[in-house]
Amino acid sequence: MALRPDRPNGMRQSRPRIGWAIALPVVLVLAACNSGEPRSADPVVDGTVHVCSSCHGLDGRSINPTFPRLAGQQHDYIVAQLKAFRDHTRADPHAHTYMWGMAAELTDKTIDGLADYYSSQTPVAGTLSDPALMAAGKTIFTEGIADRQVPACAGCHGEKGAGVGSIPRLGGQHQSYIAEQLVNFASMARANEIMHDNSKNLTPEEIHQVAAYVGSL
Amino acid sequence: MNHCVRIGAKLRHAFAIVGAVTAALLVGIASADALPSYARQTGQQCAACHNGFPELTPYGRLFKLNGYTFGGGQSDLPALAVMLQGVPSFTRTEGSQAGGAAPHYGPNNNFGALQSGSIFYGGAISSDLGIGAFAQATYDNVGRSFAWDNTDIRWAKSTTLGGETVFGVSLNNNPSLTDLWNSTPAWRFPFINSALAPAQQPTATMIESTYAQQVLGLNAYAMWNRLVYAEIGGYKTLSQGTDNALNGSTSTDAFQGVAPYWRLALQPQWGRSSFEIGTFGMAASIYPGRVYGFGTDHKTDIGFDAQYQFLTDQHSASLQASWITENQSLDASQAINSTNSNNHLRSLNIKTSYYYEQTYGATLGYFRIDGSGDPVLYGPGTSLNSANNSPNTTGWIMEADYIPFNHGGPDIWPWLNMKIGLQYIIYTKYAGAATNYDGNGRNASDNNTLFLFDWIAF
Numbered sequence: 123m124a125l126r127p128d129r130p131n132g133m134r135q136s137r138p139r140i141g142w143a144i145a146l147p148v149v150l151v152l153a154a155c156n157s158g159e160p161r162s163a164d165p166v167v168d169g170t171v172h173v174c175s176s177c178h179g180l181d182g183r184s185i186n187p188t189f190p191r192l193a194g195q196q197h198d199y200i201v202a203q204l205k206a207f208r209d210h211t212r213a214d215p216h217a218h219t220y221m222w223g224m225a226a227e228l229t230d231k232t233i234d235g236l237a238d239y240y241s242s243q244t245p246v247a248g249t250l251s252d253p254a255l256m257a258a259g260k261t262i263f264t265e266g267i268a269d270r271q272v273p274a275c276a277g278c279h280g281e282k283g284a285g286v287g288s289i290p291r292l293g294g295q296h297q298s299y300i301a302e303q304l305v306n307f308a309s310m311a312r313a314n315e316i317m318h319d320n321s322k323n324l325t326p327e328e329i330h331q332v333a334a335y336v337g338s339l
Numbered sequence: 340m341n342h343c344v345r346i347g348a349k350l351r352h353a354f355a356i357v358g359a360v361t362a363a364l365l366v367g368i369a370s371a372d373a374l375p376s377y378a379r380q381t382g383q384q385c386a387a388c389h390n391g392f393p394e395l396t397p398y399g400r401l402f403k404l405n406g407y408t409f410g411g412g413q414s415d416l417p418a419l420a421v422m423l424q425g426v427p428s429f430t431r432t433e434g435s436q437a438g439g440a441a442p443h444y445g446p447n448n449n450f451g452a453l454q455s456g457s458i459f460y461g462g463a464i465s466s467d468l469g470i471g472a473f474a475q476a477t478y479d480n481v482g483r484s485f486a487w488d489n490t491d492i493r494w495a496k497s498t499t500l501g502g503e504t505v506f507g508v509s510l511n512n513n514p515s516l517t518d519l520w521n522s523t524p525a526w527r528f529p530f531i532n533s534a535l536a537p538a539q540q541p542t543a544t545m546i547e548s549t550y551a552q553q554v555l556g557l558n559a560y561a562m563w564n565r566l567v568y569a570e571i572g573g574y575k576t577l578s579q580g581t582d583n584a585l586n587g588s589t590s591t592d593a594f595q596g597v598a599p600y601w602r603l604a605l606q607p608q609w610g611r612s613s614f615e616i617g618t619f620g621m622a623a624s625i626y627p628g629r630v631y632g633f634g635t636d637h638k639t640d641i642g643f644d645a646q647y648q649f650l651t652d653q654h655s656a657s658l659q660a661s662w663i664t665e666n667q668s669l670d671a672s673q674a675i676n677s678t679n680s681n682n683h684l685r686s687l688n689i690k691t692s693y694y695y696e697q698t699y700g701a702t703l704g705y706f707r708i709d710g711s712g713d714p715v716l717y718g719p720g721t722s723l724n725s726a727n728n729s730p731n732t733t734g735w736i737m738e739a740d741y742i743p744f745n746h747g748g749p750d751i752w753p754w755l756n757m758k759i760g761l762q763y764i765i766y767t768k769y770a771g772a773a774t775n776y777d778g779n780g781r782n783a784s785d786n787n788t789l790f791l792f793d794w795i796a797f
Contacts, residue, residue, distance in 0.1 A: 172497050173409045176401035180503055180565070185608055186397070188652070215652070219746065223382020227410065 167235030170228070174236070177220065182240045187296035188216065194245030198288040200237035204228060214303075214312040246294040251334040259335025262328055270323040275332065283339040293339030300333040374420035374461035374473075375754035375797050377402070381409055385756050386697040386745040390648060390655050392758055393521075393530055394692070397613050397648075400519040404505050404562055406495030407471030408463040418462030418472075421797055425454025428792040430535040434785025440535035441481050449535045453480045454792070457488060469507075470494045481534040487552055487585045489516050489525065502564030509558045513551040514574060514600045517558050520615050522644035522659040523602070524548055528690040528704050529736055529762065536788040539764055540708060541723050542716075542730040544665040544686050546600075546621050546640040550574070553582055553591050556600065568604040573597040574621070579629060591628075595635050598623035604644075615646040626671065633674040640665045655694040662687045665710075676715050684710035684730065697745040704736040717770065719778060726778035729771025734783075738762040748797075755797045762790040 161171045174192075178184045182192030192200065206212035207225035228236075250256070264281075266274035275292070279285055283293035292300060306312035307321040324332070378385055381402070385392065388399030395403065402409050428451040430440065435447035444451075457477040464470045475488035495507030515523040524547040532539050543549050558572030576594045577585065604617030619642045624635040644661035665684040672678040690704035709731040715721075718728040740760045748755030769783035770776045776783060 172405075175503070176398050176405075176409070186611055188611070188650075219384050220387055223384075223387075226382045 162235050162239055164235045166232050167239060170232060170236060171239055182243050183246050187298040190299045191246050191295055192240040193243035195240055195291050196285045196287065196289065197237045197241040199285065199290040200240055201233055202288050204233045204236065212312060214306040245291065248294045248338040250338050251297065255331050255334035256338055259331035262332050263335050272323055273320060283336045292336040295337060297333040297337035300336055301329050304329045374459050375756060376418040376420040376459065376461040378754045379416055380418060380462045384746045390650060390657055391692060391694050391700045391740060392742055392756065393526065394657060395519065395521065396650055397608060403519055404495065405497065406469050406493045406507055407461065407473060408466045408469055410463065410466055418460055420459040420461050422457045422459065423453060424531055424794050425451050425792045426795060427452050428454050428533065428790065430533040431789045432536055432785065433787040434781060444535055451535060454534050455479050469496050484587050486587055489513055491516050504561060504563050506561040511556050511558060512554060513548060514546050514556065514621050515619065517560065517570065518602060519568065520604065520646045522646045522661045523619055527659060527661065527688060528702060529738065531792060531794060533788060533790040536790065537786040540706065541732055541770060542708060544640050544663045544684050545623060545638045546642065546663060547686060550576065552586055553577060558600065566606055568606065570602040572600040574600060593626045593629045595624040595626060611649055611651055613648045618643050627675065630675055633671045636671045637668040638665055653696055655697065658691045660689040678715040679711060679713050682711035682713055698742055700740040700742065702738040706736065707733045723770040724777045725770035726776060727771035731768055731771050732766065733768040734764055734766040736762065736764050752797060755795065758794040760792050760794065764788045
């Protein structure tokens with residue numbers, strides 16, 4: 123581009139093509155408008171999944187252990203939790219901080235659509251942990267602890283921790299999230315009579331072991 | 340026709356369209372049901388989006404990226420919020436400020452009932468259309484003036500281009516205001532300074548809010564797969580009349596044409612960690628003091644920044660760092676005022692914070708500005724009043740904060756948030772020297788400042 127004589131020398135490098143610099147992203151935007159699969163035929167669900175993904179990760183595969191992985195979670199369990207957040211019957215600290223607000227305006231139809239979406243995603247593969255921890259955790263998971271009335275988790279949650287119906291998938295879940303829920307159940311911070319009875323007699327070390335094992339499934 | 344004027348005309352036209360559309364949308368505001376206005380909009384506690392305050396968590400960054408439109412709350416209140424800073428405050432400097440720290444205030448140990456008050460529109464303008472805003476207007480109770488403040492009105496949309504891609508457009512009035520991280524100038528630490536103490540950064544590069552609220556910019560941004568962020572924008576200075584009306588100021592600079600702004604960042608995240616590394620900058624041709632006929636100055640700022648956050652319920656740690664280098668070609672200033680023909684200025688800022696339960700926080704920061712000496716810009720008689728004609732200023736900032744309502748306010752008003760802070764600034768160098776920087780015996784340490792403040796938002 124020829125140097126224009128009416129501009130001082132300092133201007134020579136100072137004329138980026140502003141028009142193109144703004145036009146190019148706009149062109150990309152317009153080109154992109156019709157690409158990509160919607161997450162649901164229901165636009166409300168589609169938009170809501172986008173919001174959920176900011177914490178729970180793209181496709182429900184959360185990175186941060188504060189937020190549970192939802193990919194491949196049981197449909198009926200998701201429905202029950204979202205309703206519990208909405209009516210505040212689930213009141214553990216993170217539920218209060220994050221989920222009460224998120225669920226407050228959800229309709230039953232949207233809840234059902236969210237559960238359809240997340241239950242159909244491919245679950246995250248388990249993460250291996252310390253072998254001794256996993257071995258000890260496996261014993262508790264498959265056999266329970268008879269003399270302290272701790273049943274085998276597999277009895278309800280399944281051999282692979284896949285869950286069924288309104289009993290949640292545990293396999294592949296963040297270890298620290300599992301541990302946190304067991305602590306919440308034991309203390310009744312998260313109200314659930316059955317899980318309270320199942321977890322109240324676990325020591326912190328045993329919680330750590332079980333979480334390591336299910337996180338590897 | 341001159342290439343610059345053609346671009347300028349196109350952008351003026353674009354600004355006019357955006358301005359009209361924005362005004363039309365603001366008139367027909369949809370109720371934001373479902374700032375504290377952001378908490379009301381999402382139904383979430385402040386700590387969900389903020390690490391301490393106002394630093395953003397990864398979720399807070401996504402809220403901003405997506406146009407401030409995420410909903411979920413049940414409040415029918417409009418998306419308005421009020422912030423009061425220094426309500427009250429106490430400022431003590433090691434050496435008194437002869438003549439008073441500010442009009443109506445004494446030379447030291449100043450108690451202030453209110454430093455500033457702001458009103459915000461913060462939240463969705465139309466969730467359906469993906470338009471939201473952060474818009475602020477501030478009454479400065481020390482300078483006794485009312486002016487518009489940081490404003491960012493944006494439209495955002497999410498799609499899939501080989502990975503989630505969020506893109507958007509922002510109309511805003513401060514370069515780096517649109518950024519998501521707290522390592523670029525508009526949103527970096529310290530988040531509050533005493534108005535009754537010597538300036539903590541007595542001179543600054545252009546991109547460090549020098550032209551905040553004196554410009555209007557249109558930016559386009561995109562974030563791919565929550566990993567790569569890119570943004571470009573163009574800023575124009577307001578006309579003299581508009582500047583006077585919105586800012587109450589008179590002799591400001593004017594840009595020739597449009598000043599470009601750019602930003603590129605990478606944000607890998609893993610477990611509870613979020614890391615960012617990036618670059619940013621702007622370039623402008625400037626009529627200093629709106630004096631025409633002597634050509635223009637030209638300034639180019641190039642910055643590099645990084646941020647790291649490790650966030651858990653109980654313990655949160657973060658670190659931000661940025662380094663900005665500015666090249667100034669001062670053809671016009673030299674012709675008008677006999678400054679140097681060419682100056683450099685560099686600005687380094689680093690800080691690290693720790694928060695316990697998002698309630699008790701401690702921050703340590705280091706700042707250093709250094710550059711070419713210039714008698715006309717920094718020498719005796721200027722605002723820096725440097726006997727060495729030097730802008731060089733270096734120091735440390737320590738702050739302890741108590742944020743009692745980060746997990747929800749009192750029952751009577753759950754969205755109230757408050758920060759009670761104690762800030763101490765130590766200067767190891769000020770305006771070019773550690774001792775006798777002004778030729779009248781004032782040392783850098785005389786400017787050491789203790790600032791106790793309360794800051795509330797509701």
